[in-house]
Amino acid sequence: MEIVYNGNQDSRLYKAVIGETIDALMKEDEKVVWLDADLRGCSGTAGKEGDRYINCGIAEANMIGIAAGLSASGMKPYAHSFGPFASRRAYDQAFLAAGYAGNAVTIIGTDPGITAAFNGGTHMPFEDMALYRAMPEATVYDITDVPMLIDTLKKAKDMPGVKYIRVPRAGSFQIYADGSSFTPGKGVVLREGTDALIVASGIMVKEALEAAKALAQEGIECAVIDPITVKPLDVDLVREWAQKTGVVVTAENHNRIGGLTSAVEDALIGMPLKFGHVAVEDTWGEVGPLDYLRERFDLTCDHIARVVRELRA
Amino acid sequence: MTKEQVKKLQEFALEIRIGTVECIKSRGFGHVGGSLSVADLLAVLYGEVMNVDPSNPKKEDRDKLVCSKGHAGPAVYATLALKGYFPYEKLFTLNQPGTDLPSHCDRKKTPGIDMTTGSLGQGTSTAVGLALGDRLQGRDCRTFLIVGDGEAEEGQVWEAAMFTAAKKLTNLVWIIDWNKKQLDGYIKDVNDPGDYRAKFEAFGFDAVTVDGHDVEKLYEALTKKAEDKPIAIIMDSVKGKGVTAVEQTMANHSMKGGQEMFDGWLAELREKQAAMKA
Numbered sequence: 001m002e003i004v005y006n007g008n009q010d011s012r013l014y015k016a017v018i019g020e021t022i023d024a025l026m027k028e029d030e031k032v033v034w035l036d037a038d039l040r041g042c043s044g045t046a047g048k049e050g051d052r053y054i055n056c057g058i059a060e061a062n063m064i065g066i067a068a069g070l071s072a073s074g075m076k077p078y079a080h081s082f083g084p085f086a087s088r089r090a091y092d093q094a095f096l097a098a099g100y101a102g103n104a105v106t107i108i109g110t111d112p113g114i115t116a117a118f119n120g121g122t123h124m125p126f127e128d129m130a131l132y133r134a135m136p137e138a139t140v141y142d143i144t145d146v147p148m149l150i151d152t153l154k155k156a157k158d159m160p161g162v163k164y165i166r167v168p169r170a171g172s173f174q175i176y177a178d179g180s181s182f183t184p185g186k187g188v189v190l191r192e193g194t195d196a197l198i199v200a201s202g203i204m205v206k207e208a209l210e211a212a213k214a215l216a217q218e219g220i221e222c223a224v225i226d227p228i229t230v231k232p233l234d235v236d237l238v239r240e241w242a243q244k245t246g247v248v249v250t251a252e253n254h255n256r257i258g259g260l261t262s263a264v265e266d267a268l269i270g271m272p273l274k275f276g277h278v279a280v281e282d283t284w285g286e287v288g289p290l291d292y293l294r295e296r297f298d299l300t301c302d303h304i305a306r307v308v309r310e311l312r313a
Numbered sequence: 314m315t316k317e318q319v320k321k322l323q324e325f326a327l328e329i330r331i332g333t334v335e336c337i338k339s340r341g342f343g344h345v346g347g348s349l350s351v352a353d354l355l356a357v358l359y360g361e362v363m364n365v366d367p368s369n370p371k372k373e374d375r376d377k378l379v380c381s382k383g384h385a386g387p388a389v390y391a392t393l394a395l396k397g398y399f400p401y402e403k404l405f406t407l408n409q410p411g412t413d414l415p416s417h418c419d420r421k422k423t424p425g426i427d428m429t430t431g432s433l434g435q436g437t438s439t440a441v442g443l444a445l446g447d448r449l450q451g452r453d454c455r456t457f458l459i460v461g462d463g464e465a466e467e468g469q470v471w472e473a474a475m476f477t478a479a480k481k482l483t484n485l486v487w488i489i490d491w492n493k494k495q496l497d498g499y500i501k502d503v504n505d506p507g508d509y510r511a512k513f514e515a516f517g518f519d520a521v522t523v524d525g526h527d528v529e530k531l532y533e534a535l536t537k538k539a540e541d542k543p544i545a546i547i548m549d550s551v552k553g554k555g556v557t558a559v560e561q562t563m564a565n566h567s568m569k570g571g572q573e574m575f576d577g578w579l580a581e582l583r584e585k586q587a588a589m590k591a
């Protein structure tokens with residue numbers, strides 16, 4: 001895997017990438033169908049025409065149920081809403097009509113965690129990964145960058161079951177080279193190190209790399225792993241690097257309960273390790289600019305570095 | 314209503330529009346379309362109809378408001394500020410770090426906000442609960458519920474409507490802000506619920522269609538006594554009402570711009586205000 005991270009913002013917006021990728025998939029495969037819940041303007045699909053772009057209106061539970069039926073009829077549905085409404089609001093439909101009934105549905109929840117920013121606490125899911133992790137056979141992605149998003153959207157098309165993809169709408173930092181290919185359940189080692197392991201997903205991958213860089217200057221060498229899928233988690237890879245380092249810190253834009261932190265803790269039960277986390281401490285979301293929210297919920301590279309230092313002290 | 318009362322409400326509605334725009338201007342962007350469409354309604358509710366006490370926002374037998382289309386927060390905040398629930402300057406903290414005025418209405422944060430909303434559809438059931446609780450506790454008061462016409466695509470809205478009519482919850486007044494638009498465009502193009510009034514009538518409401526920018530007609534509908542059927546008001550309104558540039562913008566759900574843009578809007582509103590006072 002080629003890592004191209006250089007600290008510069010990617011000029012491509014996630015939402016534009018979603019719109020372009022889905023449009024390309026539709027042209028390539030006539031079974032692809034896009035469902036939205038009055039948020040086409042937020043998914044980058046606004047203005048894209050065709051009878052396989054279906055606006056369900058503000059009715060997320062109905063949308064996910066329709067997606068399940070479409071799958072049963074042989075279509076390949078993608079369904080989008082903001083993270084809270086793509087998870088909590090439609091969970092029973094996703095769980096039973098899609099998951100339990102064996103229908104293949106790709107669910108995209110935009111603006112996860114603090115990236116909901118100005119939409120505030122009602123729109124700020126810190127629990128969406130927990131919900132989808134608790135669904136048997138579901139695949140859960142916390143998108144790290146544009147190449148990962150493109151590859152994930154493409155591969156999800158022909159994967160069975162429920163795929164939940166959480167992704168911001170706005171910008172990101174490129175980590176992986178364009179055209180990178182990922183395998184669900186296979187994590188990526190972004191950096192090697194023997195003093196501590198940081199397992200980070202989504203917007204926290206960049207923070208983890210920055211923390212590792214800062215710690216290296218103090219002589220602390222951190223390994224950094226992006227799990228790619230939070231479920232299934234690459235248990236073997238995480239255990240291997242936990243063994244090598246003895247200190248493990250997770251970093252996620254999510255409640256510490258039920259998401260990446262829980263998944264990694266589960267994977268490491270019984271190992272003699274020092275364990276820490278950088279995650280939302282079981283609290284509600286709040287409105288404000290993203291930079292403010294990063295500090296407010298301690299989702300920063302500085303905090304990751306602090307936790308690593310404390311565990312090693 | 315006397316001519317003076319009508320004029321007073323029209324002036325109040327203009328002040329609410331100005332406050333709404335000033336509130337959104339302070340942040341540089343916000344849900345302006347759906348806020349402006351309910352300004353006249355809020356003026357009538359808080360200016361004449363609702364029994365509330367700004368110095369005692371938690372008074373148990375007050376009339377209550379559930380703005381289920383919680384993104385109209387700025388208009389509700391402007392109304393509450395003008396009524397004295399909190400200082401006017403607070404409007405300029407919209408969505409700032411640590412604010413009490415988030416995008417969507419929040420009962421834990423803002424004095425005078427009776428219910429937390431923002432996840433569309435949910436305010437309808439909580440309004441039912443408020444009204445039912447008041448009835449069970451023998452309080453003589455009403456709850457007013459504002460629902461977006463796009464929001465009415467949510468199934469929960471109709472579950473709550475069914476309950477309201479079936480249980481003859483006459484102390485709950487439903488108001489559908491029928492401004493014909495939602496986020497992605499016109500309701501008719503997205504997922505059309507059809508004839509709102511006929512639907513409410515079919516559930517067993519006493520439903521009326523009222524000009525949403527005529528304070529006199531609104532007053533009449535909002536003060537009508539519900540006999541054995543709950544009242545549903547289909548409020549025929551314009552998204553962005555009162556600011557020409559907003560009304561004429563197709564994508565006016567949430568708008569963003571420089572201070573000059575907002576100042577232009579405010580100039581139009583203040584001109585109307587001066588003309589009314591003259």
Ligand SMILES: Cc1ncc(C[n+]2csc(CCOP(=O)(O)OP(=O)(O)O)c2C)c(N)n1
Nearest residue numbers: 038347431432433461462463464494495496
């Ligand atoms: C459950 C839910 N789904 C989606 C959204 C995002 N959203 C906020 S406002 C809006 C459009 C609302 O349209 P309408 O109810 O007609 O309100 P108005 O046009 O009066 O502003 C959408 C889709 C939300 N807040 N809640």
